[in-house]
Amino acid sequence: MVEIAVQSHIIPLPNQLTCTHCNSKVTNVLHRTALAYACMHCKSYYVGEKGLGYKFVHSFNEVFTPDLPLNTKGVLFGVTYEIVGFAVRSQLGAGYAWREYTLFNLYEGFATLTEFNGHWIFARPMQNYPNLSPSGFSDILQYEGKSYQKYNKYKSTVKYAAGEFGYDIFSDKKKVFVEWISPPYMLIREKDDDELIWCKGVGINANEVKDAFKISSLPEREGIGALQLMPVSANVSFLLTSTFVFILILLVGQYVIKSPAEEKKIFDHSYSKTNVDSSGVIVTNNFEVTGGKTALQFNVYAPLTNDWFDLNFELINEATGERFEGAKSLEFYSGTDSEGAWSEGTRQDYIIISSVPPGRYHLNLYPTWNSNSSVYVSFGIEIIQGVSLWANFTLFFLLGIIIPVIQVFRMYAFEQKRWLGSDFSPKLTIWNL
Amino acid sequence: MCKVCNLTHQFKSNLAAAYVCPACQSILYKGVSYTQNKPEEAFRIFEDLTPFKLGSQLNFEEINYTFIGRYQFVLTNGNRNLWFLHANDEKVLYLLDQPGGYVICKKNPHTLKKSDYDFTLGRAFEFPETNKLFYLSSKQRNTMTRMEGEVFDIQSYNMSFDACDFANDKQFVFGLFFGRMNNDIYVGQRYHYSELKLLNMRKADG
Structure with a gap:
């Protein structure tokens, strides 16, 4: 039995408890708030008896060294906590174990800091019974505007403990723990026949733990933690909304830059072989390009029958001599075979030349006919001013969606890894990322 | 006056039934003379790191209350103080x-109906003069009661009983169940320590 300190008007400094097995001293920060303590030297575990003293109840088989030394103080979330207890727990029926540090502050009470594969979770009991929707037995809980997805359900066992605890840690083996996550937050329900406790946890970075407790090294992070946030993350609904807005702006921009009222035909003429001069050129009549810089669409037509036709041309500004070159090849073949009639190629096509300044222009046409053809067909050329440049739109569209698409796939892969450790993995789609 | 150590005490509260002598732990019932029999003794309070002490003051709803007595319950899953405050x-x-948890409460004048003695965790309860449902979140056994200062009940509180916590998102109920139809219900609200207007608190050593 261990002596009991008497209440005084001064909150006392830590006491010492003596391990009756090896006579080692255990620092007693909690005084009689400690309902259990464990000697880190001989692995003995003691539990309080009706507040009278402590009795030996268990001896651990293994020894684990805490990465955060007992009785180290550190500031987390603005509160100075002291590490009073350390336990290694494992999930009943599963091989893996995690480390749990019991933190204590005189006015804030107890908190736990849990480490698994280098991922850290800080958790505290909730002050009130949470107003959950549904009641707390569902796969998805709504709490304070967030949606929590069930992540784990288990019973645990204690492999090792050292320091002091505000409760008998072995009483936990009757408890069923259920965890719901909404990274970086977690809701934890601990329930046995006598107690139903709700805790709220938050994932914290190992560097925050290092800084808080002035520790130089901690276990390296492995895999994706249950509450880990993606390094460069974005809300999917934000991504989808912003992409939609971007496309809308592109469409509006496309419409504003080129309103249909500006689209007009400024040249339309047909030519034949006889119009070609001795140097192989057809010089057209001039025509006017009006307004500001504009895109011109050159529609070329030739009534081909199993034949081809090439047209190279120059658009020449008569005032400045500025030249724009273009070319279009047409070919059209048709016939019948055992499967019926067929055709390939086209008799008409177009080419767009963008950013043509206003002014008076003419065309130099350089047509080429099939020398093996029996007929030199005539051809037509039509110029439309102010056409929409869908190529630019498509380019910007693709550039605009490439980042959201990559981000969504990254998030999908990240979430898949997160849920590898869970028996309750939801069907992941981009809508529930 | 304490028969054992001759300490005198002037009762502050009319509701107090007894006073625990701080020197010898004798339980001195109000209006009882101990010339013949030795008074029974209360278990001495043990160190639980509470920030409060007898004589601490709380200003609540513009009224100054003084901490005049305490029950220290040794529950199966931890210890808890019930302080008696007097204005x-x-x-x-x-x-x-209890560590990190502070509930200011009033005693509900009603007792729980016999039909409500079904303590299944998570079950919803209604309490008179409250307008929300409460959910049973903990049922523990009080294995020992320690006392100091003025106390209002010795018989019921100084024995084993069931202690239950009922809570919702705003309020908290602490129920002490001494037997069928005999229970005390405290209804209150949780506060963070920084929200309490306190004076004359315990000071940390060093």
């Missing part, structure tokens, strides 16, 4: 205190 005009308040 000059016989107003009374209770404060539940």
Whole structure:
């Protein structure tokens, strides 16, 4: 039995408890708030008896060294906590174990800091019974505007403990723990026949733990933690909304830059072989390009029958001599075979030349006919001013969606890894990322 | 006056039934003379790191209350204090205190109906003069009661009983169940320590 300190008007400094097995001293920060303590030297575990003293109840088989030394103080979330207890727990029926540090502050009470594969979770009991929707037995809980997805359900066992605890840690083996996550937050329900406790946890970075407790090294992070946030993350609904807005702006921009009222035909003429001069050129009549810089669409037509036709041309500004070159090849073949009639190629096509300044222009046409053809067909050329440049739109569209698409796939892969450790993995789609 | 150590005490609260002598732990019932029999003794309070002490003051709803007595319950899953607070005009308040949890409460004049003695965790309960449902979140056994200062009940509180916590998102109920139809219900609200207007608190050593 261990002596009991008497209440005084001064909150006392830590006491010492003596391990009756090896006579080692255990620092007693909690005084009689400690309902259990464990000697880190001989692995003995003691539990309080009706507040009278402590009795030996268990001896651990293994020894684990805490990465955060007992009785180290550190500031987390603005509160100075002291590490009073350390336990290694494992999930009943599963091989893996995690480390749990019991933190204590005189006015804030107890908190736990849990480490698994280098991922850290800080958790505290909730002050009130949470107003959950549904009641707390569902796969998805709504709490304070967030949606929590069930992540784990288990019973645990204690492999090792050292320091002091505000409760008998072995009483936990009757408890069923259920965890719901909404990274970086977690809701934890601990329930046995006598107690139903709700805790709220938050994932914290190992560097925050290092800084808080002035520790130089901690276990390296492995895999994706249950509450880990993606390094460069974005809300999917934000991504989808912003992409939609971007496309809308592109469409509006496309419409504003080129309103249909500006689209007009400024040249339309047909030519034949006889119009070609001795140097192989057809010089057209001039025509006017009006307004500001504009895109011109050159529609070329030739009534081909199993034949081809090439047209190279120059658009020449008569005032400045500025030249724009273009070319279009047409070919059209048709016939019948055992499967019926067929055709390939086209008799008409177009080419767009963008950013043509206003002014008076003419065309130099350089047509080429099939020398093996029996007929030199005539051809037509039509110029439309102010056409929409869908190529630019498509380019910007693709550039605009490439980042959201990559981000969504990254998030999908990240979430898949997160849920590898869970028996309750939801069907992941981009809508529930 | 304490028969054992001759300490005198002037009762502050009319509701107090007894006073625990701080020197010898004798339980001195109000109006009882101990010339013949040796008074029974209360278990001495043990160190639980509470920030409160007898004589601490709480200003609640513009009224100054003084901490005049305490029950220290040794529950199966931890210890809890029930402080007895008294104001000059016989107003009374209770404060539940365990590490990191502070509930200011009042005693509900009603007792729980017999039909409500089904303590299944998570079950919803209604309490008179409250307008929300409460959910049973903990049922524990009080294995020992320690006392100091003025206390209002010795018989029921100084024995084993069931202690239950009922809570919702705003309020908290602490129920002490001494037997069928005999229970005390405290209804209150949780506060963060920084929200409490306190004076004359315990000071940390060093």
